[in-house]
Amino acid sequence: MAKAFGAFPELRHPFEPTPIHPAGHTTVLYQGRTIQLSATGPGDGLLIRPEDLASVNGFVLKPEGACFQDLCFPLKDNWLIERGGKTWFDLTTFANTVGQHFIADEASRVWSFAELPAKQDNMLVNGMAPDFEIVDRTGNVIRTADYRGKKALIVTWSSW
């Protein structure tokens, strides 16, 4: 029988089991990036080292709050917490406060975050192209901002 159109069952699960990260590490998925954290705090939720915040979502802690470029959220008391003698940034509480949704597989220590609503407003309200960063087939990093000054058509397709 001829193979059906757009049928690649052999590609469903072609990969051998490999560790997602070294034992004791945690993985965060955000904006198409995979970020590995070597240290996280104990207990529920995702507690990260404050210095790891920028590598996870670009935010930096400043006197005025947690800031990404011009976007600042005033610090809440429950974002920075003490546990095990260390200070942690509670990333899941931060996400809940700013309306960022996520799906977690805590057993495997993986958190997958959707985009922050505040970052989407520039598109949804102002009609501006969203920021993205993705690698093309030649290994170049393609960013929305790279095409300022040119007209761009971004078109999705698929083999199916």
Place this chain on the structure above:
Amino acid sequence: MPVWQRVYEEINDPNFVLICVAEDTGGEAVAGPIFDAAKPTYIQIVDVDHLISSVFNFVNVPSAAWIDEEGRIVRIDEGTYSKVHQFGEGDTAFLFGNDVYTPALKDWVAKGRESVHVQNRQSVTGNIRKHGVNEQKADAAFRLGNLFRAHGEGEKAEHYWELARTLHPESINYFRQNLTLTEEGSGGQSFMKKRMEYMEQGKEYYRPLDIAKT
């Protein structure tokens, strides 16, 4: 893809960039040869995680956005075909695509904001789909599924892919992407049934193009 290469060559404007994004969990193995056959000179991306659809709130392929020199979206989320195609044969065959999109695109590249095909901010923002909690969680779940797949954890991959489809039933992308990785394929009975249900519910499989034929 060869048609887009031809369009790109016809436009031949150094201030125009064409970025073609394959939304394909099958990755290079399936999308790569199709790209290569087109001998493309435009930017090619194989987007295993469907990131680009996620950032523009697209739910189907092909979909597109026109972005002007200031980073402003001036058209978005239409069935972006560069010509008319036929799917299937006999009684179940149907035509899809159009022959007005490419001329409109060329008009915009030539005339910029003077083109009649440029939409204002209100039209553009009205055409961007509004994704709520479930759709955003679906995107996060889909990527989680892909991560587990990449590490050989098929059971968890299936769990999160199914979660994505359940949370975001409007996503033709998640529905058909799943079918491509089955024996049935993306154009079989399940696809035909879903497409029929979609249309019977009065939903637009693609938004009708708001482009007059000239």
